[in-house]
Amino acid sequence: MEKKQSIADFLQKHAQAEPISFHMPGHKGAAIYREHGYGVFLDRFMDWDITEIPGADNLFQTESIIAETMHRYQTMYHAKKSYLLINGSSTGLIAAIMTAVPRGGKLIMARNCHKSVLNGVMLAGGQPIYAQPELIEDYGISGQVTPMEIARCLREHPDSNAVLLTSPNYYGICSDIGAIAEIVHGAGKLLIVDQAHGAHLKFFDLYCGDNPKAAENLGADIVINSVHKTLAAFTQSAVANLCTERIDPYVFEDKLQMIESTSPSYLLMASLDINADLLEKKGETLIRQWKENLQYFYEKAAELKDLRLMQHPLLDDTKINLDMSAYGISGLELEAQLIERGIFTELVTGDIVMCMSGIGNRRCDYERLLSALSEIAKQRTFREEKEGESALCKVWDRGKVEQRAIPLERERVQLLEAAGRVCASSVIPYPPGIPLVCPGEVMDETVVQYVAQLRAAGEKVIGVDELGRVVVGKE
Ligand SMILES: Cc1ncc(COP(=O)(O)O)c(C=O)c1O
CATH class of the missing domain: 3.40.640.10 (Type I PLP-dependent aspartate aminotransferase-like (Major domain))
Structure with a gap:
């Protein structure tokens, strides 16, 4: 019988490949403890x-x-x-x-x-x-x-x-x-x-x-x-x-x-x-370095003409939000291309890939990310966005969601048959772990289709079981 991979096997293999982490946790591996005297x-x-x-x-x-x-x-x-x-x-x-x-x-x-x-x-x-x-x-x-x-x-x-x-x-x-x-x-x-x-x-x-x-x-x-x-x-x-x-x-x-x-x-x-x-002893140096690395990254990344970096007056720019849709690359595809190059990111939403920097990221991590982005960009030519392409994002834009009492009696129904039913157990894409549908909210066709698309793309959605069912109020 074929031996299944264990948790330990997975972690061992992953660490051995020396991946670049732009996901949690912020320490990014052993180096920061070793370098600063906590080995x-x-x-x-x-x-x-x-x-x-x-x-x-x-x-x-x-x-x-x-x-x-x-x-x-x-x-x-x-x-x-x-x-x-x-x-x-x-x-x-x-x-x-x-x-x-x-x-x-x-x-x-x-x-x-x-x-x-x-x-x-x-x-x-x-x-x-x-x-x-x-x-x-x-x-x-x-x-x-x-x-x-x-x-x-x-x-x-x-x-x-x-x-x-x-x-x-x-x-x-x-x-x-x-x-x-x-x-x-x-x-x-x-x-x-x-x-x-x-x-x-x-x-x-x-x-x-x-x-x-x-x-x-x-x-x-x-x-x-x-x-x-x-x-x-x-x-x-x-x-x-x-x-x-x-x-x-x-x-x-x-x-x-x-x-x-x-x-x-x-x-x-x-x-x-x-x-x-x-933080008490070396906080000033480490935080300034982190900031300098981010400035370096944002300056260099701006040279990639059609790479869109999220900008917003209220943005904490330690979160690097990338969008390469102008190259015809969706968020999920960009994530996959980065993983192929040994770079793991935190979150994908529509066309956005969020890279979460942390105190443990070093200049070489940002350089690796830049060179991967530039390589990915070179492989693709600029293309016009096609109609309907960002349909995945529109779920947040669907206006006021109908709210009812949280159902006490519940049943499971197939996701694709859940439109119009009252949610009894949250439906949560993870990450980010933010409920898309909360108990008491009426599920509509847009949200049902959105969740189906996420699942088809291999994303984890808590609240949808292995048979593709969600928990709703009994009718
Ligand atoms: C916005 C937000 N709040 C709270 C939490 C929970 O934090 P923790 O994982 O430390 O329990 C998370 C986890 O990802 C989060 O994204």
């Missing part, structure tokens, strides 16, 4: 994997070494209190929602929030009120949630408890958190910011000064950062910052311990500690 961590990896022995502190009652690392983050982010998270930003977001929204309460949340936010509302027993992000038509992706939209939601739902926004979003587009914080606080509510993609913003602001500012500086009450996505800690390690007196830390801690693992990984916590040490 012992890599060498003693298994030996550092311990439990709460005497002297090792306890994540849920911190008083020594873990408290010290929490304090380092608190100082770096100028927070009132910081918490290490070992189950990703997902748990920080869920705990924040459970803190801010009582059972039966309402959360105003951006419609493009990550699925963990919706899970948080459900676990809290609350009700989501959707704020619609703007559509950036030129690129077919969602953009900022405007202060006006938040003001509208607050006007229409004065009994809501809190507002939760993602900033930056998956493509790097930020919202005007400063203006939104004023509006939210003016209405006496709490503001939670999902800054999963922007743990680095605080340091860019400090050392470079020209990327969008971190939500910690702009008046948000709770800010959740996936340190692992862009900085130098392991996957799943994140930090929650409580930034104002409006949040009672004891309530937040209580919720956090309900949902986090009771066996917190010392490897993850150690990687958060090393990341803090690295």
